[in-house]
Amino acid sequence: MIDQWAVRRPDVDARPMALFGRLSRADTLAGAAMAATLRPHGLNRGEFDVLATLYRRGTELSAGALASSLLLSPAATTNRLDRLEAAGLLARVPDPADGRGVLLRLLDSGRVLVEKAVEDHVRGLQALLGGLSDDERDQLSRLLARLLQSMAAR
Amino acid sequence: MIDQWAVRRPDVDARPMALFGRLSRADTLAGAAMAATLRPHGLNRGEFDVLATLYRRGTELSAGALASSLLLSPAATTNRLDRLEAAGLLARVPDPADGRGVLLRLLDSGRVLVEKAVEDHVRGLQALLGGLSDDERDQLSRLLARLLQSMAAR
DNA sequence: GCCCCATGGTTCGATGTCAAAATACTTCGG
DNA sequence: CCGAAGTATTTTGACATCGAACCATGGGGC
Numbered sequence: 001m002i003d004q005w006a007v008r009r010p011d012v013d014a015r016p017m018a019l020f021g022r023l024s025r026a027d028t029l030a031g032a033a034m035a036a037t038l039r040p041h042g043l044n045r046g047e048f049d050v051l052a053t054l055y056r057r058g059t060e061l062s063a064g065a066l067a068s069s070l071l072l073s074p075a076a077t078t079n080r081l082d083r084l085e086a087a088g089l090l091a092r093v094p095d096p097a098d099g100r101g102v103l104l105r106l107l108d109s110g111r112v113l114v115e116k117a118v119e120d121h122v123r124g125l126q127a128l129l130g131g132l133s134d135d136e137r138d139q140l141s142r143l144l145a146r147l148l149q150s151m152a153a154r
Numbered sequence: 155m156i157d158q159w160a161v162r163r164p165d166v167d168a169r170p171m172a173l174f175g176r177l178s179r180a181d182t183l184a185g186a187a188m189a190a191t192l193r194p195h196g197l198n199r200g201e202f203d204v205l206a207t208l209y210r211r212g213t214e215l216s217a218g219a220l221a222s223s224l225l226l227s228p229a230a231t232t233n234r235l236d237r238l239e240a241a242g243l244l245a246r247v248p249d250p251a252d253g254r255g256v257l258l259r260l261l262d263s264g265r266v267l268v269e270k271a272v273e274d275h276v277r278g279l280q281a282l283l284g285g286l287s288d289d290e291r292d293q294l295s296r297l298l299a300r301l302l303q304s305m306a307a308r
Numbered sequence: 309g310c311c312c313c314a315t316g317g318t319t320c321g322a323t324g325t326c327a328a329a330a331t332a333c334t335t336c337g338g
Numbered sequence: 339c340c341g342a343a344g345t346a347t348t349t350t351g352a353c354a355t356c357g358a359a360c361c362a363t364g365g366g367g368c
Contacts, residue, residue: 001210004210004211004212007212008209008210008212009210009269009272012272012273012276013276013280014276015291015295016276016279016280016282016283016291017206017275017276017279018295019279019283019291019294019295019298020184020188020279020282022295022298022299022301022302023177023180023181023184023298024181024184024185025225025302026177026181026298026301026302026305027177027178027180027181028225029225029302029305029306030174030177030178030305031178033305034174044354046354046355056155056158056159056162056163057158058158058161058162062316063317064315064316064317067317071179071182071183072355073355073356073357074316074317074318074356075317075318075319075320075355075356075357075358076354076355076356077317078317078318078319079353079354079355080354082318095316098315098316098363098364099316099362099363099364100315100316100317100362100363100364101315101316101317101363102316102317115163118163118166119166121171122166122167122168122171125170125171125173125174126167126170127308128170128174128301128305129170129173129301129304130304130307131300131301131303131304131307132297132300132301132304136297136300137169137170137173139293139297140173140294140297140298140300140301141169141172141176143286143290143293143294143297144176144177144180144294145176146285146286146290146294147180147282147283147285147286147294148176148179148180148183149285150283150284150285150286151180151183151184151187151282152183153284153285154281198324200324200325216346217346217347218345218346218347221347226325227325227326227327228326228346228347228348229325229326229327229328229347229348229349229350230324230325230326232347232348232349233324233325234324236348249346252333252334252345252346253332253333253334254332254333254334254345254346254347255333255345255346255347256347
């Protein structure tokens with residue numbers, strides 16, 4: 001792919017496109033693998049992310065905090081919460097400190113479901129990483145953090 | 155985030171989740187940045203990918219080949235091609251060697267548009283990478299390739 | 309105290325995607 | 339050759355997302 005660009009437009013540096021192309025492909029493939037792992041639990045990736053976020057924090061969270069934590073639009077957040085609430089996995093409770101706000105409480109059934117799903121999920125991720133050494137995993141994770149830092153700095 | 159998992163479930167290794175979480179966030183943020191860069195050209199990321207793929211190959215390509223090259227479902231491929239064809243950027247020509255197939259030809263207007271857009275695009279990507287040294291970029295790109303390899307191997 | 313504006317969420321309309329069914333053509337075994 | 343099986347693409351229907359408009363509440367300046 002880099003070679004093709006070099007032939008057609010030697011003046012364009014194709015390496016950034018290659019890097020972000022790999023990033024995108026990796027995320028797409030990983031997402032497909034995660035979806036396959038989570039489907040038996042009746043969850044999609046987005047729903048799992050919500051439940052896992054609530055679970056690992058262990059505390060109630062406002063809808064807006066969840067949205068920004070998940071890089072998600074308010075509309076999509078409402079949508080996910082509707083589904084999870086309808087499934088009886090979490091509850092929206094009014095924020096006593098702010099009449100506009102809503103706090104999200106993970107219900108017992110949701111907690112039980114995450115606890116089951118997360119083990120499969122991590123196993124699946126580890127399988128995806130099977131070809132990388134511990135050292136490579138650390139480096140990759142660290143470099144992705146650096147990239148995020150660089151992108152956040154605009 | 156790793157710390158939160160360590161508190162709640164010390165038996166679960168959260169590092170894979172952190173790695174893929176960063177991957178996902180990085181792709182999301184990069185995608186938003188690319189969309190912003192391409193919008194003035196009247197393209198979204200997916201449409202640009204199609205045009206850029208045709209452009210850099212320099213040869214006509216079948217719809218199916220494009221779909222698998224872009225990790226895209228057939229349905230979504232048709233949809234993108236419809237839009238690009240309606241915009242007069244590419245043409246579907248019947249495959250002389252296979253009556254079922256369609257070959258995609260980049261039209262002049264499409265070629266001109268990609269040539270303009272790709273420069274902005276690469277500039278935008280380089281800006282996102284601003285905080286990383288050349289060495290870090292190389293390593294990151296190489297490790298992503300290793301990850302893709304590992305995931306493809308199942 | 310009371311407007312005014314900022315903020316937290318939801319609703320609405322449009323877009324882009326996918327899975328699965330439908331369509332059209334090719335290829336191969338008999 | 340003929341029909342069955344397979345392959346390439348499009349169509350259809352459902353779904354998750356986003357941006358923008360909308361309600362409701364909160365928090366100051368005057």
